[in-house]
Amino acid sequence: TRNPHATVVEVQNLVYAYSNQEPVLRDISFTLKAGDRVALMGATGSGKSTLLDNLIGLKQPRSGKIWIHGIPVEPKTLPQVRRYIGFGFQDPNDQLFMPTILEDITFGPRNYGVPPAVAIDRARQLLADFGLEAYANRSAHELSGGQRRLACLAAILALEPAILILDEPTNGLDPAWRRYLAQVLLKLPVQVMLIASHELQWLGKVTQRALVLSGGCIQIDSDIQPL
Numbered sequence: 001t002r003n004p005h006a007t008v009v010e011v012q013n014l015v016y017a018y019s020n021q022e023p024v025l026r027d028i029s030f031t032l033k034a035g036d037r038v039a040l041m042g043a044t045g046s047g048k049s050t051l052l053d054n055l056i057g058l059k060q061p062r063s064g065k066i067w068i069h070g071i072p073v074e075p076k077t078l079p080q081v082r083r084y085i086g087f088g089f090q091d092p093n094d095q096l097f098m099p100t101i102l103e104d105i106t107f108g109p110r111n112y113g114v115p116p117a118v119a120i121d122r123a124r125q126l127l128a129d130f131g132l133e134a135y136a137n138r139s140a141h142e143l144s145g146g147q148r149r150l151a152c153l154a155a156i157l158a159l160e161p162a163i164l165i166l167d168e169p170t171n172g173l174d175p176a177w178r179r180y181l182a183q184v185l186l187k188l189p190v191q192v193m194l195i196a197s198h199e200l201q202w203l204g205k206v207t208q209r210a211l212v213l214s215g216g217c218i219q220i221d222s223d224i225q226p227l
């Protein structure tokens with residue numbers, strides 16, 4: 001997977017509908033290769049979160065296929081597939097469920113055999129300005145919205161994922177934290193990054209390719225010109 005042209009994520013003719021409603025995703029196909037930093041854009045309600053949830057197997061497509069590192073994403077491969085992925089939910093509350101932030105950060109890595117001390121060290125280093133010590137023994141509901149976002153990001157980075165998928169990671173962050181997050185993401189040695197956001201200027205700093213979702217399809221797949 002060191003080959004810069006290696007396919008990391010492949011989506012072919014994905015269709016997804018909520019229960020018996022009209023499909024939200026009608027026909028989605030794209031390929032993410034090693035080195036890709038990709039913005040997922042599209043209007044409110046266009047299906048960005050739905051697509052990301054499909055990628056990590058939280059939702060099952062009606063038809064079509066997804067491969068991560070050549071492994072088809074299906075219920076029986078999820079433990080294997082998720083090992084590669086750091087996923088940030090649009091709502092941090094979906095991600096912080098342990099009694100303390102420290103346990104939230106060590107929970108995922110522990111599942112993969114990473115000792116808590118190593119995970120905490122990674123989180124401290126990769127998101128240094130957060131100042132994890134101040135929150136370590138507090139629970140998520142004692143934090144502000146922006147602090148919860150940062151705690152989630154710390155937990156995701158502690159996994160040192162090959163593939164980073166973030167759903168609206170700047171939500172709740174002030175301009176200074178947004179700038180800091182952009183710097184952190186630019187330095188992060190991930191294979192592939194896919195970020196859904198409405199912050200076009202911010203996305204322009206962090207990504208170099210844009211997928212635009214509209215009408216249930218990828219309407220635009222283009223390089224982003226550096227600002």
Ligand code: ATP
Pocket residue numbers: 018024042043044045046047048049050051090
């Ligand atoms: P936003 O920019 O607001 O985050 P989005 O592009 O992420 O929007 P989704 O959350 O994927 O959009 O929602 C896509 C569509 O699916 C919307 O029309 C939404 O109303 C619908 N939808 C989302 N979740 C459900 C659900 N659990 N049941 C039925 N419909 C849903």
Ligand code: MG
Pocket residue numbers: 048049050090167
């Ligand atoms: Mg969304």
